[in-house]
Amino acid sequence: MTGGTDEIALSKQDLREVTAFAAACAEVxxxxxxxxxxxxxxxxxxxxxxxxxxxxGERGKALRDTAFAALKAAKDADSAAAREAAWAAMSAAGAAYLHPLAKATQVKHILGAAAHAARAAELAAGDDRSVGAESLGRTVRRATPVVVDVLRRFPAAPGGGGRVGELIRVLDAELRSLTLAE
Structure with missing residues (x-):
């Protein structure tokens, strides 16, 4: 899944590992x-x-349709925590569509579900940021060497994105700093 100099090499197994990581984060x-x-x-x-x-399974209509449906569900949620949880689910399904482009914005496909899940947990706890930090700690432990390797192929997470963007950047930095046994 690579072609030009601005592309990242990604195998289907890489995409499956990233998607499993995102699904595990959102499921919580x-x-x-x-x-x-x-x-x-x-x-x-x-x-x-x-x-x-x-x-x-294959990437296809079910992933796209369920991701879009989760996005719509977020709009129907009454609480901010529920919205973030639905966005985490949408991000999990969307993780399978990580593009092999050397762009920082692609990091959101890898870490978006985890960041939305951490934000949902914070909001459910009365906007307690220590709860988000604990969630990120569990996420770091959940990340496989393959997920960290895929993340490291991309530029660091971009700025912006409010609190979820901040959580993505914290998680990005923590995962990139890990020493992994090969």
Whole structure:
């Protein structure tokens, strides 16, 4: 999946590992959305589609449709924590579409689900930033060597994006600083 000098080499297995990581991050906060919107399975469906791809399925309509549906579910949520949880699910399904472009914005495909999940946890705890830091700590431990290797192929996360962008940059820096056994 590479061609030009501005492209990053990404295998299908790389995409599957990144998507599994994103799905695991989003899955942790699904209950926040479901408590806010009982009976609305759209975010859970998005995480399920992400897991399906991560476990050998193909990228395609189910991922795109469930990601879009989770985005719509976020708009229907009553609480900010539930919205962030739905965005985490949308990001998990979207992780399969990490583009092999050497652009900092692509880091959001790798770390977006984790950052939205951390923000959802913060908001559910009354905007307690220590809860977000704890969530990021668990995320760092969840990251596989493949996920860290893929992340390191891209430029550092871009500025902006409010609190979620800040969480992405913190997580990006922490993961890049890891010493991994090869």
């Amino acid at each position: 906060v699904l209950a926040l959305f479901e408590a806010d919107q009982p009976g609305d399975s759209r975010p859970r469906d998005a995480v399920g589609a992400a897991w399906e791809f991560a476990r050998g």
